[in-house]
Each structure stands twice: as C-alpha cells, then as structure tokens.
Amino acid sequence: MTVAIIAGTRPEAIKMAPVIQAFQRAPQFQPIVILTGQHREMVDQVMDFFKLKADYDLKIMQPKQTLTDITNLALRGLEELFIQLKPQMVLVQGDTTTAFAAGLAAFYQQIPVGHVEAGLRTSDIYNPFPEEANRRLISQIAHLHFAPTALSAENVQKSGVVGEIHQTGNTVIDALLAVADSNPPCDVPGLNWDQHRVILSTVHRRENWGEPLNDIAHGFRRILDHHQDTALLLPMHRNPTVREPLKAILGEHPRVFLVEPLDYTSLIGAMKRCHLLMTDSGGIQEEAPSLGKPVLVLRETTERPEAMMAGTAKLIGTETQRMFEEADRLLTDPAAYGEMANAASPFGDGTASDQIVALVEKYLSKSL
Secondary structure, eight states: OEEEEEEOSHHHHHHHHHHHHHHHHOTTOEEEEEEOOSSOHHHHHHHHHTTOOOSEEOOOOOTTOOHHHHHHHHHHHHHHHHHHHOOSEEEEETTOHHHHHHHHHHHHTTOOEEEETOOOOOSOTTSSTTHHHHHHHHHHHOSEEEESSHHHHHHHHHTTOOSEEEEOOOHHHHHHHHHHTTOOOOOOTTOOTTTSEEEEEEOOOGGGTTHHHHHHHHHHHHHHHHOTTEEEEEEOOSOHHHHHHHHHHHTTOTTEEEESOOOHHHHHHHHHHOSEEEEOOHHHHHHGGGGTOOEEEOSSOOSOHHHHHHTSEEEOOSOHHHHHHHHHHHHHOHHHHHHHHTSOOOSOOSOHHHHHHHHHHHHHHHHO
16 A cells, blocks of 8 residues: 655654654555655754655755745646555645645545644634645545544534544654653753753744744843843744844843754754743644643744643743743742643654554555
8 A cells, every 4th residue: 555645844754754654664555755845954854863765855945935836846746746656645744835735736636635633723814824724725635634632633523524533642742752762962062951941942933023023032031131040042943034033132142042953853852951942833832741841832823722721831922021921930930830841741642653554554445
C-alpha cells in the first residue's frame, strides 16, 4: 500500500517524522516522502536528525514568496507527482499552505486524504492567517481526520465533514518524547543556564507583525529590567520583518540572546532548561506541557484551547503591560508557577503515529 506523506515547513517535518518512521516500520506500506520546499534549511535539519530522506523535493522556495506563489507551485508540482506515483492515500499535517495545496492536489486526482492534527479552530477566519482557513478547507476534503484531542474531534464533527474522525493524540508528542529522553544540550555563547532564569521565546506569526511585535519586544525589556536574575533566549525567524524590530529594541540588552533558529534538538534542550516560555507558536503550546514548563501565549486567539483549559498555558495577547504582569506573576509567585508547571498535558501519550498507521491500513484494506 503506497502512502504519500507531505511536508513543507519545519513544524510539519517534526510532526510527520514519527509518522514516516511508523510507516517505514510497517512492511505492508510503501511510504513516499515528498517535501515542497516551503521552508528549506530548517526542514533539512529535522530530516537529518530523524535520519529521514525525501523521495521527492519540489524545491519551491523563492525570495519574498507570497502565499499565492507557494500555493501555485506546490499545487502544480504535486499534481504531476500524484499522476505519476498514483498513491493510495495522501497524508497532510496541520494547517500550512503546503498542507492545503497537497490536500487540494490529491482531491483533484480523487486520492483519499488523511489529515494529521485535524480539528484545531479559533473561529476567526483571519486569525491565525492563513492557517485557520487552510485547516477548515482541508477538513472538507479529507477522508480520515486524525484529531489530537477530544475537543478537536468535536470541532471536526461540527464542521459537517465527510470521512472518519479518530482521536489519536498529537504526533508532536511522539517526536518530543523521543528527543527529550536523550537530554539534548543547548549551548548558546554567553548564556549561563545556571546563572539566570531563562525565558525562552519564539515570535513569528503574521498577525503579530508591526506594532504588536514592537509591543512584545518592549514587554521583554520591562520584564528583564524588573527581574535582574532573568535572561531572554529568542531564536529569530529568518524573515526580516520579524528580525529587524527585535534587533532594534532588544539587540543591545546584555541579558538578551537573539540567535539564529535553533535546530530541533537544541530547541528541545532549551525547553527542558528554561524557566518559562512566552511564544506565539502553536507547536510549543503542545510541547512545553509535556516538559513541565508554563507557556504564556502571545496571541489574541488560539486553536489549542485544551492547553488553556488544562492550565498548562495562558493566552495573554501582545500588550506590553499585560506581558509584564503575567510574567511577573510566574517569576514571583511559586504557587502560581507550580500550578501551571505541574498541570497534565492534554495532547497525547506518544502513540499517535502508530495509531495513524493502523487506521490507514484499516481504511485502505476496505477499498482493496
């Protein structure tokens, strides 16, 4: 049974890596790994770490590419591959433009689509943009919906979709636990993990570009100035729109470490060693709770309310004063910190990938 597994960005590669490995272990399957090239170096790092190789790479990445560019190039390239390879199922992950284009390309060839991490919702079609629309559109053409939580499964059901809905947990936990067990290092020149309580941050969302990003940077300055025992580690996204304001506002601070994007193992090492996380990343909202780290979410909405309900994360927006107040509470109140750090993760037990393999086999066996 041939299954095409598609990835284009680093989060997709991380979350699909354990899925690819699970299909490779199953002798009844022939997995075909296809990269679109929506992201380049960061995906290569993940593939190298998990000892995976792509069977095909569309290499669509271009300078200053737009969403239309990504969609057009991925759609055309995947159409040609699907016609040539005739996979029996196409697996896409999450809500990227690559995932949407791959799902659409498969639909045009009448190939069943399996959607890994189905059912995330914010109910604001433009927030996050374009992810909220992408995942809703994929849901309407998918035959198998692999929902990470009970709430996400309920969201898919309410969307009026066709196909089967299965709650599997999130594959990111499969990947995370495999890496975290090896206790990976995170060596940053000048940063002494024992000397400071380190706040780990990632910011890159389109909705935070401009004034919200300036507010975030000023919020970090205020936190650091008030808490002399803290440091900030911020791996910067490669987009100049994100990097330039961060450098302008934070670049000269002695306890700010603006670094290039960390490879996956170093990021997990940083998450294990940091005191807390302040991020607009969706994936980190899922990963950090399994490591016992509180997460303050620098967004106005989230498609992962399970983390909020479980108490592992808190949605705080991007306003400078609110950032300071919420971080200050966790830095000064051990009880408040412990309540978040010790809350149970709602995102699975590390067996999602094996469940997905079994469900795909069952589905395809019925059509043979």
